[in-house]
Amino acid sequence: MRIPIDRQSDTPLYRQIEKFLREGILSGNLAPDTRLPATRKLARDLGVNRITVGNAYAELEADGLICSQVGSGTYVLPPWQIQPAPGAEAVGPWPLWQQDLRRRGDTSKRDLILKLLSESQHPDPISFAGGVSDPQRFPVDEFRKVIQNVMRRDGITALEYGEVRGYAPLRGTIAHILASQGVQISPDNILITAGSQQAISLVTQFLLKQGDVILVESPTYSDALGLFADLGLKIIGIPVDEDGMQVEQLEGLLLQHHPKLIYTIPNFQNPSGTCMSGQRRRRLISLADRHNVPILEDDYVGDLRYEGRAQPALKALDPGGRVIYISTFSKMLMPGLRVGFLAAEGPVYDSLANFKSFNDLTTSNLIQRALEDFVTVGRYQAHLRRSCQVFRKRRDAMMSAIHDYMPRDTQVFAPQGGLFAWLRLPDNISCDKLFPYAVEEGVSFSPGTFFFPEGSSNENFMRLNFSKQTPEKIQEGMMRLRKAIDHMAPWAG
Amino acid sequence: MRIPIDRQSDTPLYRQIEKFLREGILSGNLAPDTRLPATRKLARDLGVNRITVGNAYAELEADGLICSQVGSGTYVLPPWQIQPAPGAEAVGPWPLWQQDLRRRGDTSKRDLILKLLSESQHPDPISFAGGVSDPQRFPVDEFRKVIQNVMRRDGITALEYGEVRGYAPLRGTIAHILASQGVQISPDNILITAGSQQAISLVTQFLLKQGDVILVESPTYSDALGLFADLGLKIIGIPVDEDGMQVEQLEGLLLQHHPKLIYTIPNFQNPSGTCMSGQRRRRLISLADRHNVPILEDDYVGDLRYEGRAQPALKALDPGGRVIYISTFSKMLMPGLRVGFLAAEGPVYDSLANFKSFNDLTTSNLIQRALEDFVTVGRYQAHLRRSCQVFRKRRDAMMSAIHDYMPRDTQVFAPQGGLFAWLRLPDNISCDKLFPYAVEEGVSFSPGTFFFPEGSSNENFMRLNFSKQTPEKIQEGMMRLRKAIDHMAPWAG
Numbered sequence: 003m004r005i006p007i008d009r010q011s012d013t014p015l016y017r018q019i020e021k022f023l024r025e026g027i028l029s030g031n032l033a034p035d036t037r038l039p040a041t042r043k044l045a046r047d048l049g050v051n052r053i054t055v056g057n058a059y060a061e062l063e064a065d066g067l068i069c070s071q072v073g074s075g076t077y078v079l080p081p082w083q084i085q086p087a088p089g090a091e092a093v094g095p096w097p098l099w100q101q102d103l104r105r106r107g108d109t110s111k112r113d114l115i116l117k118l119l120s121e122s123q124h125p126d127p128i129s130f131a132g133g134v135s136d137p138q139r140f141p142v143d144e145f146r147k148v149i150q151n152v153m154r155r156d157g158i159t160a161l162e163y164g165e166v167r168g169y170a171p172l173r174g175t176i177a178h179i180l181a182s183q184g185v186q187i188s189p190d191n192i193l194i195t196a197g198s199q200q201a202i203s204l205v206t207q208f209l210l211k212q213g214d215v216i217l218v219e220s221p222t223y224s225d226a227l228g229l230f231a232d233l234g235l236k237i238i239g240i241p242v243d244e245d246g247m248q249v250e251q252l253e254g255l256l257l258q259h260h261p262k263l264i265y266t267i268p269n270f271q272n273p274s275g276t277c278m279s280g281q282r283r284r285r286l287i288s289l290a291d292r293h294n295v296p297i298l299e300d301d302y303v304g305d306l307r308y309e310g311r312a313q314p315a316l317k318a319l320d321p322g323g324r325v326i327y328i329s330t331f332s333k334m335l336m337p338g339l340r341v342g343f344l345a346a347e348g349p350v351y352d353s354l355a356n357f358k359s360f361n362d363l364t365t366s367n368l369i370q371r372a373l374e375d376f377v378t379v380g381r382y383q384a385h386l387r388r389s390c391q392v393f394r395k396r397r398d399a400m401m402s403a404i405h406d407y408m409p410r411d412t413q414v415f416a417p418q419g420g421l422f423a424w425l426r427l428p429d430n431i432s433c434d435k436l437f438p439y440a441v442e443e444g445v446s447f448s449p450g451t452f453f454f455p456e457g458s459s460n461e462n463f464m465r466l467n468f469s470k471q472t473p474e475k476i477q478e479g480m481m482r483l484r485k486a487i488d489h490m491a492p493w494a495g
Numbered sequence: 496m497r498i499p500i501d502r503q504s505d506t507p508l509y510r511q512i513e514k515f516l517r518e519g520i521l522s523g524n525l526a527p528d529t530r531l532p533a534t535r536k537l538a539r540d541l542g543v544n545r546i547t548v549g550n551a552y553a554e555l556e557a558d559g560l561i562c563s564q565v566g567s568g569t570y571v572l573p574p575w576q577i578q579p580a581p582g583a584e585a586v587g588p589w590p591l592w593q594q595d596l597r598r599r600g601d602t603s604k605r606d607l608i609l610k611l612l613s614e615s616q617h618p619d620p621i622s623f624a625g626g627v628s629d630p631q632r633f634p635v636d637e638f639r640k641v642i643q644n645v646m647r648r649d650g651i652t653a654l655e656y657g658e659v660r661g662y663a664p665l666r667g668t669i670a671h672i673l674a675s676q677g678v679q680i681s682p683d684n685i686l687i688t689a690g691s692q693q694a695i696s697l698v699t700q701f702l703l704k705q706g707d708v709i710l711v712e713s714p715t716y717s718d719a720l721g722l723f724a725d726l727g728l729k730i731i732g733i734p735v736d737e738d739g740m741q742v743e744q745l746e747g748l749l750l751q752h753h754p755k756l757i758y759t760i761p762n763f764q765n766p767s768g769t770c771m772s773g774q775r776r777r778r779l780i781s782l783a784d785r786h787n788v789p790i791l792e793d794d795y796v797g798d799l800r801y802e803g804r805a806q807p808a809l810k811a812l813d814p815g816g817r818v819i820y821i822s823t824f825s826k827m828l829m830p831g832l833r834v835g836f837l838a839a840e841g842p843v844y845d846s847l848a849n850f851k852s853f854n855d856l857t858t859s860n861l862i863q864r865a866l867e868d869f870v871t872v873g874r875y876q877a878h879l880r881r882s883c884q885v886f887r888k889r890r891d892a893m894m895s896a897i898h899d900y901m902p903r904d905t906q907v908f909a910p911q912g913g914l915f916a917w918l919r920l921p922d923n924i925s926c927d928k929l930f931p932y933a934v935e936e937g938v939s940f941s942p943g944t945f946f947f948p949e950g951s952s953n954e955n956f957m958r959l960n961f962s963k964q965t966p967e968k969i970q971e972g973m974m975r976l977r978k979a980i981d982h983m984a985p986w987a988g
Contacts, residue, residue, distance in 0.1 A: 064804050066774030079774060096816040096841040098787045099702075103846050137651045145654070146646040153639040158630045161638070161829035196689060200855040209592075212704050229853035281559030281572060294591045311557055323589040336654035338860040348589040353596050360722035362693040366859050367831040 003039050005048060015050050019058035027067045027078055036078040038068060109228070111451070115437060124444035128471060128479035131446040133223075133272065135421055135469040139389065140336045145376055152371045164367035166359040168194025168343065172374035176343055179382055183305060184318045185327065187345045193355050196365050198302055198330035198342035200358075202226055205298050205326055205344065206263065208357045210235055215261040219247045221424075221453030221463070223272045223300065226265060237455040244415065246271055246278030249285045256293045264290055264297045268316055269304035270420025273453045273465035277418060280313050287319050296350075297325045304329065305386055307419035308394035323348030331373060341365065341373055393421070399473035400466060403480035409487065421469040424450075431491050432461040439486035445479045496532050498541060508543050512551035520560050520571055529571040531561060602721070604944070608930060617937035621964060621972035624939040626716075626765065628914055628962040632882065633829050638869055645864045657860035659852040661687025661836065665867035669836055672875055676798060677811045678820065680838045686848050689858050691795055691823035691835035693851075695719055698791050698819055698837065699756065701850045703728055708754040712740045714917075714946030714956070716765045716793065719758060730948040737908065739764055739771030742778045749786045757783055757790045761809055762797035763913025766946045766958035770911065773806050780812050789843075790818045797822065798879055800912035801887035816841030824866060832862055886914070892966035893959060896973035902980065914962040917943075924984050925954035932979035938972045 005022045007015055026032035038044070041059060045052040059076060062068045070076040095101075119131075152160055167173065173189035180187050195201040210216060212234035218226070220239025230237050238259050241248050247266055255261070266286070268278040278286070290297050299316040317327035323346075330342035346354060400423050404414050413426040427433065433449040440446060450463025468476060498515045500508055519525035531537075534552060538545040552569060555561045563569040612624075645653055660666065666682035673680050688694040703709060705727035711719070713732025723730050731752050734741050740759055748754070759779070761771040771779070783790050792809040810820035816839075823835035839847060893916050897907050906919040920926065926942040933939060943956025961969060 060804075064773045064806065066772065066777040069774065097784065097789070099789055100816050100841040100843050103842055109849055134656070137655055140651060140654060142646065142651050142654065146643065149642055149646070150639065153635065153642070158633060158635050158829070161633060161635065161831040162630055163627070163830045196855040196858075199853070203854045207700065225853060225856070232850055232853050279559065280557045281562065284559040291590065296590070296592055311553075313557065323593050336651070337656045338654040338857070340855065340857065340859045348593040349596055350593050356602055357725055360692070360718060360725050361696045362689040362833065362855075363718070364831070364833065365689075366833045366862060368862070369859060 003044060003047065005044075007048060007050070016054045016057040016061075019044075019048070019050075019055060020061045023058065023062055024065075024067060027062075032078050034078055034080040038076040038078065040075065111434070111449075115449070118438055118441050119446060122441050122444075124441070127441070127444045127446065128475050128482065129446045130466040130468065130471070130479060131448045132467055132470070133421065134337050134467075135389070135393070136471075137336065139392065145336075145372065148376045149368070149372045152368065152375055156371060160368045160371050162367065164364045164370060166364060167355050168192065168365060169367065169370040169374055172370050172377075173343075175374055175377055179377075180345065182383070183312075183315065185315050185345070187317070187327075187347075191347050191351055192343050192345050193351065193358060194341060194343045194365055194370060195328075195358065196340045196342070196362065197337070198300065198328045199225060199229075200361075201328040201342050201344040202265070202298065202300065203229055204354055204358055204361065205328075206230065206233060206235070206265075208354055209296060209350075210262045214263075215259045217252075217255060217259070217261040217264045217295075218455065219266060219271060219274075220455055220458060221273050221450065221460070222265070222455075223267060223302075224448075224452040226300070227453070227455060230265075231456065239455045239458065242271060242274050242276055244276055245282060246276045247282065247286070249278075249282040249289070252286065252289050253293075256289060256295065261295055264295055265300065266297065266316070267300045267302065268313070269301055270306065270417060270422070272302065272420075273422050273448065273450070273463075274424040275415050275417030275420050275422045277310075277313060283313060283316055283319060287316060287321075287324060291321070291324055299325050299327045301327060301329045303420045306390060306393065306421070308390055308397060310418040317345060320347075323350070326350065326354075331377070339369055339373065341369060390419075393469050395473055396468045396471065396476060397423070399476040400468035400480070403477050404466075407480045407484040421467050423466045423468055425464050425466065427462045427464065427487075429462055430493075431487065433464040434461050436464075436486060436490055439490045440483055443482040443486045443489070445482040445486065447483070496537060496540065498537075500541060500543070509547045509550040509554075512537075512541070512543075512548060513554045516551065516555055517558075517560060520555075525571050527571055527573040531569040531571065533568065604927070604942075608942070611931055611934050612939060615934050615937075617934070620934070620937045620939065621968050621975065622939045623959040623961065623964070623972060624941045625960055625963070626914065627830050627960075628882070628886070629964075630829065632885065638829075638865065641869045642861070642865045645861065645868055649864060653861045653864050655860065657857045657863060659857060660848050661685065661858060662860065662863040662867055665863050665870075666836075668867055668870055672870075673838065675876070676805075676808065678808050678838070680810070680820075680840075684840050684844055685836050685838050686844065686851060687834060687836045687858050687863060688821075688851065689833045689835070689855065690830070691793065691821045692718060692722075693854075694821040694823075694835050694837040695758070695791065695793065696722055697847055697851055697854065698821075699723065699726060699728070699758075701847055702789060702843075703755045707756075708752045710745075710748060710752070710754040710757045710788075711948065712759060712764060712767075713948055713951060714766050714943065714953070715758070715948075716760060716795075717941075717945040719793070720946070720948060723758075724949065732948045732951065735764060735767050735769055737769055738775060739769045740775065740779070742771075742775040742782070745779065745782050746786075749782060749788065754788055757788055758793065759790065759809070760793045760795065761806070762794055763799065763910060763915070765795065765913075766915050766941065766943070767917040768908050768910030768913050768915045770803075770806060776806060776809055776812060780809060780814075780817060784814070784817055792818050792820045794820060794822045796913045799883060799886065799914070801883055801890060803911040810838060813840075816843070819843065819847075824870070832866065834858065834862060834866055883912075886962050888966055889961045889964065889969060890916070892969040893961035893973070896970050897959075900973045900977040914960050916959045916961055918957050918959065920955045920957065920980075922955055923986075924980065926957040927954050929957075929979060929983055932983045933976055936975040936979045936982070938975040938979065940976070
């Protein structure tokens with residue numbers, strides 16, 4: 003075999019030999035099963051050291067291009083039609099399985115909105131969008147010190163795997179907080195999760211399979227709808243009025259659709275801000291029990307109440323094992339902490355803990371320990387009281403700005419707590435179409451269509467998050483929103 | 496209506512009235528649709544203020560026991576057969592749906608082992624169990640300072656939701672590290688996850704549904720097996736030899752079972768410690784491509800190599816979109832951090848990012864930012880070099896202790912890297928049965944049965960994690976293990 007080698011080159015000789023052979027094999031010039039010369043022979047042919055040839059062969063063999071069999075020589079292997087790695091320039095064609103992926107949770111509208119927001123030229127935009135309360139209210143410095151203390155105190159333990167169910171002292175604190183809200187749950191029935199989103203996801207993926215029916219309030223939390231759609235569930239909506247889910251319609255839907263789960267947000271429902279009445283709560287539990295359907299109760303801001311009397315949590319009315327309760331520190335504290343929890347009784351608790359361990363082993367131990375140190379019951383309730391004071395004023399500012407600036411026929415659910423005002427604009431105003439006008443004016447909101455199960459078209463709803471902005475900003479933002487409406491639909495005023 | 500009230504009692508009058516009516520309603524003495532007296536009338540009857548009666552009625556109404564209709568009076572509602580909340584003493588009977596829960600991932604053996612370990616009386620146990628490397632090697636103080644700096648630098652931003660795909664600078668760092676290992680991936684094709692376990696879970700749950708077939712190496716990573724079983728997948732195993740998965744058997748299995756995914760650990764396979772040969776890697780990709788099956792490549796410790804030449808990652812050989820690559824910082828750094836990642840190209844990347852956002856919105860932003868600050872490419876590689884030096888010595892100590900203390904017929908795969916030695920003891924030694932003897936002697940290991948798909952009984956295998964213990968402890972631990980074997984099976988020596 004004659005291989006052109008260049009003794010003046012910077013490329014080592016063995017690399018030159020390897021390269022030549024590699025190109026021959028990949029191009030097919032050296033056909034599969036071709037026997038290569040023995041190293042001794044090729045070394046003599048080329049006038050190089052035998053080790054040089056051996057190194058070249060070793061590289062090719064390691065890459066699966068040739069194969070040396072003791073006693074019988076070295077052979078070219080079939081190239082298996084492999085192309086070199088494409089790097090970042092890779093473009094299709096993608097394999098067939100990639101061309102046929104499920105894509106049930108439609109995010110095109112969300113993506114469009116994020117694009118509009120990111121392209122906004124406004125120097126001082128005011129956001130009533132999103133589900134997060136005011137980050138400026140979180141005591142970052144205090145929390146930083148808590149993390150320091152925990153790392154000094156616990157050392158490496160804080161960075162090892164923690165318990166599957168979650169850090170036991172934090173589960174104890176959560177049980178205390180729940181008890182102060184009338185929910186009696188043992189810490190052994192609490193499972194700490196990566197935010198309440200993971201809790202929703204675990205429960206749904208564990209209890210339901212593709213094609214199963216889930217009952218939800220209509221409208222409801224958009225990222226729960228997205229999850230359910232992405233899992234291929236059939237989503238059936240129950241309308242909401244001032245007293246929350248219209249439980250009167252439940253039995254008919256249970257008989258018709260045989261759902262595997264009822265997902266409900268009884269307090270300050272997202273997005274409508276309504277609270278389920280006590281009577282409906284009892285009736286809901288009774289019906290779910292009779293029809294053998296589990297209830298997933300999402301109590302994401304149940305204690306952010308500004309006035310009126312709290313209803314008992316569904317979990318507090320649960321005769322045992324009927325309701326899976328979930329909540330979170332994300333809304334009250336900081337969303338980036340990613341710590342929420344679920345509470346469940348009966349065999350489903352162990353099954354969910356087990357399923358969680360297979361999903362992500364454990365939730366960040368360090369953050370759990372820091373939270374446990376940070377969130378005493380007293381501090382939690384003090385923070386809650388202050389939050390209620392601040393947010394009540396913002397709610398009031400939002401209500402009066404809605405009255406002052408929105409078109410005459412606008413309907414609004416006046417929320418007694420939580421983060422959101424839910425508006426129904428006159429029928430001829432599409433909030434989807436309004437959105438780009440609003441962004442241009444420097445204000446944003448969540449279009450109502452995000453919150454309805456697919457197929458319901460309710461384009462004249464919008465959700466306004468009043469908790470992030472000061473009363474002054476609320477006033478200014480709503481003026482801008484009015485300008486956007488006048489711009490798009492001057493007849494509406 | 497005559498209600499006995501006690502004016503000397505500490506219980507407020509309205510509470511006494513409420514209690515009396517509540518008991519009447521719940522006992523059925525006050526039947527549904529009974530009309531209650533008007534507040535004015537009952538107040539006069541009882542000689543109390545009308546507001547007192549109004550408050551009692553309001554409480555009952557809020558709890559859904561009565562209902563007042565303007566103009567027509569106040570009525571008792573049907574009680575909906577609700578029992579009071581049972582508190583922590585709740586015992587069944589659980590609702591039917593709870594009695595019929597799937598429980599596919601069998602954890603009874605894992606639970607038993609954890610129980611044995613927790614009950615161990617040994618004063619100084621030595622663990623070769625678990626999949627974690629030595630926590631003492633992690634620079635806790637350095638990491639603590641990094642977290643401080645990040646919180647000072649980024650303030651509240653570090654505690655807000657981050658980007659769905661993960662913190663962009665960290666994705667950049669990961670892309671650099673991957674490039675240094677020969678894998679060319681754009682940061683835009685990297686998705687940061689809560690450890691590699693979440694990456695496995697997302698890919699599997701997104702691409703497969705209950706009843707689908709997954710091909711895995713046999714043996715393989717136990718928590719992946721647990722996940723697959725819990726998801727109701729059909730698990731088909733391909734045997735492993737010194738060169739990793741026996742890809743020669745793959746085509747037959749593909750034709751017979753039509754799997755939807757191939758899960759493989761090509762480097763330092765868990766538990767066997769073997770590396771897939773270059774030829775098999777190419778053949779695997781080629782076959783998967785021809786049969787339109789995605790490959791999930793779990794490269795959990797691919798760069799912990801103590802000797803020999805690294806094979807290219809499957810991802811580096813991927814002609815585009817065939818391989819989903821996952822890895823983690825957990826093994827190299829600290830498992831409690833819960834940060835791993837996947838790399839994928841083609842439409843599946845966006846789908847997985849979307850699916851992840853519905854699963855837990857985002858991964859802890861603070862920890863991602865701290866990692867990004869902490870893990871420069873240079874520091875990572877320095878840490879890697881030191882780890883390799885330390886672990887190589889431990890591997891050598893383990894190999895010689897196996898030679899010195901294990902029964903004569905023991906087979907061992909000599910690993911060129913990674914964390915594990917994989918032993919096959921003589922056929923008549925069950926490692927499941929050996930485990931309690933070993934714990935009694937003060938040593939533990941992972942029984943081999945954890946790592947085989949259900950149905951394969953290979954009780955004479957065991958996995959030893961050598962990376963957690965010093966050479967001296969390894970020597971001592973293996974002496975103890977020998978004692979346990981002699982205790983249980985004196986004939987085996």
